[in-house]
Amino acid sequence: MYEKHLMICGATGCLSSGSNAVEEALVEELEKHGIKDKYRLVMGGCPGFCEVGPIIVVYPDEVFYCRLKPKDMSELVEKHLVGGEIVERLLYKGPDVDAPARFYDTIPFYAKQKFNVLRNSGIVDPESIDEYIMRGGYRAFTRALNLDPAAVCEEVKQAGLRGRGGAGFSTGLKWEFTNKAPGDKKYVVCNADEGDPGAFMDRSILEGDPHSILEGMLICGHAVGASEGYIYCRAEYPLAIKRLRIAIEQAEEYGLLGENILGFGYNFKLHIKEGAGAFVCGEETALLASIEGKRGMPRPRPPFPAQSGLFGKPTTINNVETLANVPLILKEGGAAEFVKIGTEGSKGTKVFALAGKIRNTGLCEVPMGITIREIIYDVGGGIKGGRDFKAVQAGGPSGGCIPAEQIDLPIDYDSLNEAGAIMGSGGLVVMDERTCMVDLARYFLSFTQKESCGKCTPCREGTKRMLEILNRISEGQGTPRDLDTLDSLAASIKDSSLCGLGQTCPNPVLSTIRYFKNEYEEHINEHYCRAGVCKELFNYWIDQEKCTGCTACVRACPVDAIEGEKKEPHEIIQELCTRCGSCIEKCPQDCILITRVGSEADVSN
């Protein structure tokens, strides 16, 4: 028996901040002390708090160590593992806690979270089917096999599970369509083609708990009458793919995949298809074309995949997070538990990826109905650098931005739709007052424009024209008519595009015009970008009265555009300044102003 378990975050976020090196150093230290066999080391799934990675959680002591470096491992081993004393300096510290926080229950980031989908992440070894079974895994599947397929569909429908990939369609209803579709061959497809910038919910679920996806697919297969399934996962997720492969091999070895599963006469075969990273392949008909070996392009619907999907057969396509919810609903008493969480129209929890100007970047799972304020300030710890919250982009490039005035908006499918955004897959990009909303719209539209497959004219040409206008506006060449043109182009693209990518790609533009029209007008009429982002439309100016001549800006400037003697006010040589923003980031006195071109006046507020 092991004395302790050391759960090291082995998900991509922590791996990129060095958890592999931390693990190596830990192993070395344990070997040096001759105690390696006493401890169980697991490179597990993501505990969500990427901002403070790499993370090690020690059980049964329940100690959460974070921001670890390889050099910390000798102290951790000597003091904690050998000496039994907690290393306080490696615990979580931050402005939101009075004293170093020891475990999940005292870290504010976790206080409002509810782990359903992420129930096993960081708790089990994702490469062990036995541990998944110990946590109750495959029981829901066994129970489902004892039920009639139509009853399984009904249970999912009654639980109110809605698709977590974007549109929020009823999952049970979707299953029922495929179940009722005629045909002896049917498919289940898991859409793991997560492509929104800043989103990594599905990747973390796949990396941390791959068996939950297999179980969800097996239940779905039984419910709709499918004997074969595909997981369509982008090739940029090598760890997720590796763990899925291991999970499939294990499930086959245990007789949970293959022929006559558990003696119920149910057959199910599972394949992984690696996608090449095209954003449009997240659209279901393009995804199906890609699996079939064709170019990833959408096709008109109807027929919907439930009638004619993969290889022309009835197919159910569900997103990763949707499938991870399924075992929770189908377990004994699961549906009754599931409906207790969330709102009337949006049941359960939602996993969000917090990115942008927020203090606690990472992954969080919260009950539906939580407000934006709670996510940003209670979970996310507020805005970086103490700046003001300006807006949040929900739903990625297909979503919309929600302004600070709506900070108390509850996050559920219907409220977000009313606000002009969508739930999307769960990316939340947070913005502060230094974010230019025209530039934001331009960024998302340039993304969707590049990712447009080109099949239909409204999306291919319309996004290009919209992008040209936005480029013009951010260069100070916009005209008052441009806003009307953007509006009418957006309406045409939404109405006439072939697939969801085109139908939703104007959303960031429309929502920023709706809530931040004044910024567009300032760009157009006053040639001024108040956020200091659009380089043609502002100057930096040093406030001569406030500047102490500390030279921090001089040292930061990469083009030597700041001059002045030490302890004397400095000045920016406007002809040389490239407006890169290095000086404003470094100035300790906040004396660098964003001004209109040719003006010394501070108009940034």
Add this chain to the structure above:
Amino acid sequence: MKKFIDHCCEKCTHSKENPCKDFVRCCLEGPICHESKACAEQRKEMVDRVALNEKFTFC
């Protein structure tokens, strides 16, 4: 018994080719098809090796 798919004793007949409908429940609550304290103990040992705390398993 190192894995749940391993046989606890010669009375256990579960395999991929000879599947059992109670296999998943049997992993934690078994053996189901025969009575044996020793076989139950083997399962408990497997769980105890990796259980992080008393809340780890769900039956």
